[in-house]
Amino acid sequence: MRPRPVAGRLLADRAVRVIMVPAALVGIVVLAWILWEVVSRGAGALSPAFFTTLPAPPGEEGGGLANAIVGTLLMTAIATGIGAPIGLLAGVFLAEFGARSRIATAVRFTTNLLMGTPSIIVGVFVYGVLVLPAGHFSGWAGAIALAIIMLPVVLRTTEDMLRLVPNELRESALALGSPRWKMTLAVVFRAARTGLVTGTLLAVARVSGETAPLLFTSLNSFYWPESLGEPTANLTVTIFNYAMSPYADWQAKAWGASLLITVAVLLVAVLARFTLEGRKGRQW
Amino acid sequence: MTSGGGKHRADWTFRALTALCAILVIVLMGAILARLLGNSRLAFSEFGLGFLSSQEWNPGTSEFGALSSVFGTVVSTAIAMLLAVPLSLVIAVFLVEVAHPAVARIVGGAVELLAAVPSIIYGMWGLFVFATIMQRTVQPALASSLGFLPLFQGPPMGIGMLTAGIVLAIMVLPFTTAVTRDVLLMVPPVLRESAHGVGATMWEATRSVSLRYGRHGIIGAVFLGFGRAVGETMAVTFVIGNSHRISASLFEAGNTIASSLANEFNEASEPLYQSSLVGLAVVLFGITLLFQIVAHVWLARLGRAEGRRS
Amino acid sequence: MKVRSVSIAVALSLVIISVLSVAASAAVTINGAGATFPEPIYAVWMYKYHELKGQKVNYQGIGSSGGINQIKAGTVDFGGSDAPLTPIELSESRLVQFPMVVGGVVPIVNIKGVGPGQLRLTPAALAGIFAGEITEWDNDVIKKLNPGLTLPSDPITTVHRADGSGTTWIFTSYLDKVSPSWHQKIGVGKTVAWPGGVGAKGNPGVAAYVQRVDCSVGYVEYAYAVQSKLTWVTMQNRAGKFVAPSSGSFQAAAQNADWKNAPGFSLVLVDQPGDGTWPIVGASFVLIRKEQASAETAKALLGFFDWCYRFGGAMAAQKDYVPLPMSVVEMVEAMWKTSVTAGGRPVWK
Numbered sequence: 001m002r003p004r005p006v007a008g009r010l011l012a013d014r015a016v017r018v019i020m021v022p023a024a025l026v027g028i029v030v031l032a033w034i035l036w037e038v039v040s041r042g043a044g045a046l047s048p049a050f051f052t053t054l055p056a057p058p059g060e061e062g063g064g065l066a067n068a069i070v071g072t073l074l075m076t077a078i079a080t081g082i083g084a085p086i087g088l089l090a091g092v093f094l095a096e097f098g099a100r101s102r103i104a105t106a107v108r109f110t111t112n113l114l115m116g117t118p119s120i121i122v123g124v125f126v127y128g129v130l131v132l133p134a135g136h137f138s139g140w141a142g143a144i145a146l147a148i149i150m151l152p153v154v155l156r157t158t159e160d161m162l163r164l165v166p167n168e169l170r171e172s173a174l175a176l177g178s179p180r181w182k183m184t185l186a187v188v189f190r191a192a193r194t195g196l197v198t199g200t201l202l203a204v205a206r207v208s209g210e211t212a213p214l215l216f217t218s219l220n221s222f223y224w225p226e227s228l229g230e231p232t233a234n235l236t237v238t239i240f241n242y243a244m245s246p247y248a249d250w251q252a253k254a255w256g257a258s259l260l261i262t263v264a265v266l267l268v269a270v271l272a273r274f275t276l277e278g279r280k281g282r283q284w
Numbered sequence: 285m286t287s288g289g290g291k292h293r294a295d296w297t298f299r300a301l302t303a304l305c306a307i308l309v310i311v312l313m314g315a316i317l318a319r320l321l322g323n324s325r326l327a328f329s330e331f332g333l334g335f336l337s338s339q340e341w342n343p344g345t346s347e348f349g350a351l352s353s354v355f356g357t358v359v360s361t362a363i364a365m366l367l368a369v370p371l372s373l374v375i376a377v378f379l380v381e382v383a384h385p386a387v388a389r390i391v392g393g394a395v396e397l398l399a400a401v402p403s404i405i406y407g408m409w410g411l412f413v414f415a416t417i418m419q420r421t422v423q424p425a426l427a428s429s430l431g432f433l434p435l436f437q438g439p440p441m442g443i444g445m446l447t448a449g450i451v452l453a454i455m456v457l458p459f460t461t462a463v464t465r466d467v468l469l470m471v472p473p474v475l476r477e478s479a480h481g482v483g484a485t486m487w488e489a490t491r492s493v494s495l496r497y498g499r500h501g502i503i504g505a506v507f508l509g510f511g512r513a514v515g516e517t518m519a520v521t522f523v524i525g526n527s528h529r530i531s532a533s534l535f536e537a538g539n540t541i542a543s544s545l546a547n548e549f550n551e552a553s554e555p556l557y558q559s560s561l562v563g564l565a566v567v568l569f570g571i572t573l574l575f576q577i578v579a580h581v582w583l584a585r586l587g588r589a590e591g592r593r594s
Numbered sequence: 595m596k597v598r599s600v601s602i603a604v605a606l607s608l609v610i611i612s613v614l615s616v617a618a619s620a621a622v623t624i625n626g627a628g629a630t631f632p633e634p635i636y637a638v639w640m641y642k643y644h645e646l647k648g649q650k651v652n653y654q655g656i657g658s659s660g661g662i663n664q665i666k667a668g669t670v671d672f673g674g675s676d677a678p679l680t681p682i683e684l685s686e687s688r689l690v691q692f693p694m695v696v697g698g699v700v701p702i703v704n705i706k707g708v709g710p711g712q713l714r715l716t717p718a719a720l721a722g723i724f725a726g727e728i729t730e731w732d733n734d735v736i737k738k739l740n741p742g743l744t745l746p747s748d749p750i751t752t753v754h755r756a757d758g759s760g761t762t763w764i765f766t767s768y769l770d771k772v773s774p775s776w777h778q779k780i781g782v783g784k785t786v787a788w789p790g791g792v793g794a795k796g797n798p799g800v801a802a803y804v805q806r807v808d809c810s811v812g813y814v815e816y817a818y819a820v821q822s823k824l825t826w827v828t829m830q831n832r833a834g835k836f837v838a839p840s841s842g843s844f845q846a847a848a849q850n851a852d853w854k855n856a857p858g859f860s861l862v863l864v865d866q867p868g869d870g871t872w873p874i875v876g877a878s879f880v881l882i883r884k885e886q887a888s889a890e891t892a893k894a895l896l897g898f899f900d901w902c903y904r905f906g907g908a909m910a911a912q913k914d915y916v917p918l919p920m921s922v923v924e925m926v927e928a929m930w931k932t933s934v935t936a937g938g939r940p941v942w943k
Binding site for chain 1: 652798
């Protein structure tokens with residue numbers, strides 16, 4: 001076998017290094033650009049009243065989106081509580097138990113199909129199953145629609161991350177007498193911790209910006225979410241309504257709410273990583 | 285090795301629980317698909333296979349065809365993936381191999397933050413900010429340099445297929461980058477060290493060891509991005525223009541299956557109209573399934589070539 | 595340890611959520627959904643009504659068809675629609691319909707040197723432009739109508755709604771009524787097969803687009819034209835006069851319309867007679883069930899609408915909407931007395 005000339009190999013390496021920096025910059029520039037727009041248009045709307053008062057009509061002083069904030073928090077939390085564990089466990093099945101079985105292949109295909117489903121379809125489906133028979137819109141239906149959207153994202157990343165954990169780790173744990181379930185949860189999960197957290201965070205980020213599914217399930221409301229069994233206020237549908245209106249103050253609130261969502265997801269991400277990965281962050 | 289019924293039962297319960305969750309996914313998808321097929325039956329019985337080959341989309345005369353939506357979905361997703369996947373790969377490698385840890389944390393956080401931006405913001409930013417740039421700068425530049433290609437002909441409108449594809453690429457980027465980065469982080473250091481030990485450069489070690497080891501995860505990241513691009517409802521509706529005509533130029537308006545659904549579902553009042561929209565969703569599943577099968581077969585062939593299980 | 599603290603946090607949150615779900619509110623919230631066109635004024639009315647009477651009324655804009663579908667499905671207490679149902683559809687679905695508020699749709703343009711109200715168009719010209727028959731602003735037809743303006747020879751870009759919309763429905767109803775060729779080729783709808791042009795999302799999309807692209811023309815709800823100070827067009831109405839869009843010219847349409855001979859109030863307000871009438875006007879309708887489940891809710895529901903009719907006029911005018919003339923209100927409430935029942939007995943006295 002003829003060895004490739006060193007100069008060529010070094011050139012290839014250098015070329016890649018040179019491309020990398022502008023590529024990373026593209027990501028940052030785009031983000032900065034979008035964030036700049038959101039901040040400059042929305043920061044002004046984030047007054048204390050924004051977080052504590054109910055919506056006011058356009059042109060009215062004050063007014064806020066406190067009910068929508070609470071509604072979104074509730075529905076996203078419930079959705080995560082439903083979607084993340086199911087996704088995690090199903091991912092465990094695919095990575096640890098099912099692997100090459102036909103069921104596993106079927107589940108993988110299904111997961112990809114589910115991931116490509118337009119969120120409006122999920123909304124219409126949950127409408128048909130939960131809203132229509134019940135005779136009213138509800139926050140529960142909204143949470144379930146969001147959970148369905150989260151599920152495949154968590155599932156897919158969980159399976160991929162778990163499969164990357166070297167088998168030696170599993171074998172050592174088993175060799176020490178650990179039961180399968182404990183080995184999975186204590187050893188494998190810990191090793192894949194970063195990736196699992198990323199998967200869940202991506203899923204949360206994805207659903208916190210979704211409007212279409214909520215339009216058909218939880219609708220929206222001007223009032224406090226006193227019960228999840230009725231139309232529930234939420235940020236995304238409100239953003240959509242306000243952004244599509246002719247009034248400058250409503251539009252400003254729409255941008256403000258969008259900024260809030262973005263910042264909130266970032267905070268959740270930082271908090272999650274801190275809590276679950278420890279202060280030292282990723283260990284590598 | 286195992287002793288005591290307790291351990292057995294706990295393991296069995298755990299295994300059963302995970303299997304249950306996995307099967308739940310299939311059941312869910314089955315239920316969704318069943319409902320979609322039921323609701324689209326009217327359209328398919330009315331138009332037959334012609335639904336797939338017709339460009340016509342006329343709510344007035346109740347003639348509907350999926351071709352323009354399919355075309356738009358394929359083209360916009362292709363643009364998005366062609367732009368996002370290589371970029372995310374490069375950024376992920378940068379974050380893992382080259383960047384200073386502090387820089388990696390900041391850039392990584394920045395990319396993840398992009399995922400947190402609500403999709404309607406992408407739509408509004410796309411329409412009110414990006415489309416202006418496209419119309420005034422990017423599209424004229426493309427027209428003057430590459431205008432001989434039918435891809436870049438026609439008046440620069442700012443909105444259209446190209447803009448939609450780029451906006452989708454930006455939306456896909458954080459998902460594929462974050463997952464690829466985490467995949468690369470999972471590569472056992474010992475493998476990389478061995479590569480360096482025999483004299484590989486950073487790029488060679490990455491290509492031959494890290495990317496190969498993590499290739500399933502990276503494919504997973506690609507599918508994640510694909511799912512996002514193909515199903516994106518809100519952002520695309522703002523910038524694609526919703527024209528049901530097929531055009532060779534990327535500057536022209538178009539529509540995707542998801543954007544047609546988002547734009548027209550709420551106001552579709554006649555049963556055939558509604559059914560046709562649901563039919564579009566069914567066609568979308570077909571496209572996603574096809575993409576998967578192709579990828580699956582390709583991966584299997586790669587795996588066989590290496591003599592390893594795929 | 596960490597797993598434990600996380601699970602405790604989760605358990606606690608679930609408890610809080612369950613408690614919240616069980617806690618019921620004193621008064622029942624009335625829910626409505628439908629057209630986005632009246633959404634802002636409904637929001638104002640509901641806010642004030644809640645302040646005054648403590649009754650919560652909720653309305654969300656999901657589109658006219660959405661409103662019709664939801665009231666038929668029984669998931670809301672009332673639906674909102676810009677397109678009225680025909681009497682047959684009303685009796686089939688056992689619904690009752692009445693107009694609530696009136697507004698106008700305004701063509702907007704972007705032509706260098708042309709300011710708001712300066713461009714004059716006839717119905718035929720407008721239809722010709724959107725049908726793709728008139729392709730430049732310096733077309734003879736338009737030049738003859740506007741002798742004082744210098745019009746460019748660049749091609750016209752028409753901007754329509756990408757999303758299905760009641761505004762489109764009103765606009766195409768007008769074009770359909772005044773142009774036989776439009777009626778034949780394109781017709782009326784919340785979405786139509788526009789011959790050419792660009793689709794923009796929502797009224798803001800159309801407004802943004804027209805503002806950005808030279809020689810373009812679009813159509814938006816009047817409130818948008820006012821709030822964003824767009825370049826609106828003077829239209830020739832049925833009486834042959836050129837009118838500007840305003841609350842007054844919209845009200846003229848509502849006043850001069852023949853409500854008495856419209857069963858189920860199923861009337862489209864485009865191209866109405868009168869010298870000062872704006873030709874592209876639409877009413878937004880409310881749909882409720884004929885047989886109400888609960889007399890209490892029904893009374894609260896109708897009570898709200900009655901309050902809006904009697905006390906909401908000034909608020910509507912302030913938001914660039916036109917309140918219904920009192921003569922029409924009387925007709926509506928007379929209809930309530932005879933048609934809306936709960937448990938077999940009429941609800942409204």
